[in-house]
Amino acid sequence: MKSEMLEKMEGYQEVIQEIHADRKYGADFLDEKGAVKNYINRIHPGRIDLKVTDIFDETRTTKTLRFSAIDGYLPPFQAGQYISLFTSIGNIKTARPYSISSSPTERGYWDITVRAVENGLVSNYLLNDIRAGDNFVSSGPQGQFCHNPLFHDNHLVFLAGGSGITPFLSMIREVSRKGINRTIVLLYGSRTTDEAICHEELNTLAKKSPSIKYFPVIEQPEDTFDGLTGFITADVISEATGGIDGKTFYICGPQAMYDFCVQQLESLNVPKRKIRREMYGVPVNIWETDGWPEDVDRDNEVTISINGEKIATSKSSETLISVLEKTGHIIPSICRCGECSMCRVKLLNGKVYQPPGSLVRKSDRQFGFIHACASYPLTDVDICP
Ligand SMILES: Cc1cc2nc3c(=O)[nH]c(=O)nc-3n(C[C@H](O)[C@H](O)[C@H](O)COP(=O)(O)OP(=O)(O)OC[C@H]3O[C@@H](n4cnc5c(N)ncnc54)[C@H](O)[C@@H]3O)c2cc1C
Secondary structure, eight states: OHHHHHHTSTTHHHHHHHHHHHHHHOTTOSSSTTHHHHHHHHHSOSEEEEEEEEEEEEETTEEEEEEEETTSOOOOOOTTOEEEEEEEETTEEEEEEEEBOSOTTOOSOEEEEEEOOTTOHHHHHHHHTOOTTOEEEEEOOBOSOSOOTTTSOSEEEEEEEGGGGHHHHHHHHHHHHHTOSOEEEEEEEESSSTTSTTHHHHHHHHHHOTTEEEEEEESSOOTTOOSEESOOOHHHHHHHHSOOTTEEEEEESOHHHHHHHHHHHHHTTOOGGGEEEOOOSSOSSGGGSTTOOTTSOTTOEEEEEETTEEEEEEETTSOHHHHHHHTTOOOOOSSSSSSSOTTEEEEEESOEEOOTTOOOOHHHHHHTEEEGGGOEESSOEEEEO
């Protein structure tokens, strides 16, 4: 039906002829057939083979893993981007995104800095079971949480919480190495100074460069601490930045911190377009988020089927992708936070909960597609991957 309609369109045959000619003679019109395609694949590879070359302890619960490329070439990335790391843990094949924490000026390696998550599958595997010499496959660099000098102010305010410091580490290291004309104010919320990742390095970078200011904001300060305490409130932001005008705000951290910081920025009248955020995974304790139906218990048991065939039982508080992976059904995924659409599946029957802010396209909603990484089965569901 669709192709019949297309065939009736004016110019359809000419376009088809051109496509055939391109396929025959090489679509990039160069003497060297495929040169452009090869070049693009090298800069934006779908998959990269990596080797762990070093592991550094950062805090009691955080380590940095340093990777080099097995073929010796790492594509360029923009500070703030992440890679998706593919892992095989027991019978479960899965992937998790990790921001690249090293500076893009370091072309020989990529660092990721991983904090342990309680009962977390991949974070604890990376922290406890991985040794230098182990191999991984990752996606190419992904994501838009980057500074674009064409659109964003050159005065940047970073609001970070916990392991959400990692994209900022890359951005700050880049500015510091290149000495570019950009001012940065970093407010980094942490429970204690011991838990603040790269606290000493950030202090040193701020001392070396007048354009970088670092304010740890400590929730449970030790007696000797004389900096900002509590949370990243509007008062704290005003005090550290000296005013909001001409500044772009970047937030990265747990959902609760994001919600809190956005409220604080709004109370300072920061326009929405000046607030940028990194999606940092789906909310922890999903049943506590706005919109979770009151009558559905987090331990509610439901069945999951694929094209009518039952594959598992699940709790309503587990994401569909995680149930699918546990039963050996691999759905391609990159961001794991409902943003990139890679894990889109069709919901044939049943009801799922998609947390507020899920970035499902209007057409997907209309035709019943959902993101498996950010969908929770409220009833028995049947899907088509
Ligand atoms: C774009 C992006 C970049 C990221 N960069 C980093 C990074 O640089 N460093 C880093 O350590 N992590 C980073 N993360 C988070 C990371 O991808 C994983 O979500 C995290 O390591 C937990 O995975 P897991 O397999 O250990 O936990 P899972 O097994 O997936 O989850 C187990 C339980 O922990 C809860 N949980 C999941 N994630 C978190 C979390 N982040 N904090 C608290 N509880 C959680 C879940 O609700 C669940 O109940 C990033 C996430 C995104 C989307």
